[in-house]
Amino acid sequence: MAIPITAPSIEDDDVAAVSAVLRTGMLVQGKNVLAFEARLAELIGVREVVAVSNCTAALQMALLGLGVGVGDLVVVTAYSWLSTANVIELCGAQPVFVDIRPDTFNMDVEALAETLRRVMSNRDCARRVKAILPVHTFGQMAEIDRIISLGAEYGLPVIEDAACALGARLGDRVAGSQGVLGCFSFHPRKAVTTGEGGVITTNDARLADHMRALRNHGQRPGAQPPVFDLAGFNYRMTDFQAALGVTQLAKLDRINAARRAAAARYDRLLAGTGITPPFVAPGAFHVYQSYVTLLPAALAARRVDIMASMKAQGIETAIGTYSMPSTAYFQARYQVSLPQALDIASRSLSLPLFEALTAAEQAAVIATLCEAAAR
Ligand SMILES: Cc1ncc(COP(=O)(O)O)c(C=O)c1O
Incomplete structure (x- = not known):
């Protein structure tokens, strides 16, 4: 008997889609990335989707997009894969950890309220807090409405770490469509995969363009001749990964x-x-x-x-x-x-x-x- 912890559902149409792109020789971010983004926007119900190389990159860019930098604080759930807190450190900021509910394993909203009261009552800390980062743990949504309304009391945006939650809902709320930004993973332990892969979701066109510049060396999207007006990464998704993403999403x-x-x-x-x-x-x-x-x-x-x-x-x-x-x-x-x-x-x-x-x-x-x- 051999039962693995997981096995991706890869079928002939997935293999054919990847091979077809490989045969074109057009391997980096191209029309399949656009198709993957468009399909996800429809599925999640958001205006903008930006595909990147993995969800860790997506989270890092989301924080940078909200201006998180050296000395800042981000309020984050305590129980997650390390990416969720590492990206805060990688921006030069610090996590303020919030405990979880023992039943759903998601951020405990009462503990969040208490943490915000404590942190925001200290004037120096209050000015440094830049965002709240809940996780939809193992594919079950955190109490997103309550988290967003607590954030709103203090003017704090919410980034959803929806790495594991494609297709998850809470009532009529769809994971990744509620926060200012949402981040998903397409690692093979997720329901559908692109090998490595991630996306950022948002309804804010200005933030989406900022993400598009950040993933591509700081190049402003669409500008001709090219304009490089910020220091960016190379966090692009390859086109054959996106082709796989499109066939996977259909399943x-x-x-x-x-x-x-x-x-x-x-x-x-x-x-x-x-x-x-x-x-x-x-x-x-x-x-x-x-x-x-x-x-x-x-x-x-x-x-x-x-x-x-x-x-x-x-x-x-x-x-x-x-x-x-x-x-x-x-x-x-x-x-x-x-x-x-x-x-x-x-x-x-x-x-x-x-x-x-x-x-x-x-x-x-x-x-x-x-x-x-x-x-
Ligand atoms: C909650 C959570 N956030 C972020 C990530 C990072 O995703 P990736 O492996 O695509 O960088 C993971 C990975 O499993 C995760 O579980």
Whole structure:
């Protein structure tokens, strides 16, 4: 038995689309990037989409686009992949970490309100805070309306880290369409992939043009002769990646439906095992970029053994994600510890989830997990 944690849904039409671009010899940002951006704009319901080389680049550019620079502060959720906080440091700014809800693993809005009250009551800090950066963790949207309205009280824009949340909704809100900017990833652990890849979404045409300049050496979009009026990166997406993106997007609903059905099957298999399935908040359309369970606290110390024992039987698992303030770099800099993020990070366990996963494989995953946990 060999069950990987994930497997992208790559089919003949994906391969053909990439090959066709390779044969043209026109490999960098071109008409397929435009088509990919247009399709995503329609799907997410935003006016502007800017494709870039990955979501980390997208987040970094989003912060720069909002003027985040040396000495500034960005209020950010504590539990995420390291990119989310690293980009703040890479702008010369500092993260102000907010703890998470133990059920959805998303930014705790009460903790955000408390953090904003504290930080904004200090005049020096208040002037340095530039943005709020929530994450739609594992494909379930954070409470975006409440976060945006809290931000608005202090005049703070919200950037959505929607890396894992393409197609996710909360009520009628679509992930990546609510903040001033949204950032998505197309890494192979996401539902649809371009290999590496990312996009920035926005309804602000001026910000979108700024992003387009930043991704392309600072060249103002459309200006002839070329005008370079800022210092930019080369964060362009290649055209064959975008061609793959277009064929992948056509499968998004099918893939998300299969992932949601597999998640529901895991939920049933976990009933009565003592292992907690992911919680879905009322009104949330969870797209399960990862299916992240919680081991009972008593088993936290044995998580490594449980994972190793499952691996020995051919089943790959992963931890959920990281309590970012607890990692070596951020600990050395800030000595912050947030209890919910720390607890969830210590006992979360992500199970295999991909479109082709069979019901029999899922049953084997849960049987092996229960056996390893009971040992
Ligand atoms: C929440 C979150 N933000 C950002 C990223 C970075 O995405 P990328 O790998 O495309 O740079 C990831 C990657 O998994 C992520 O999970």
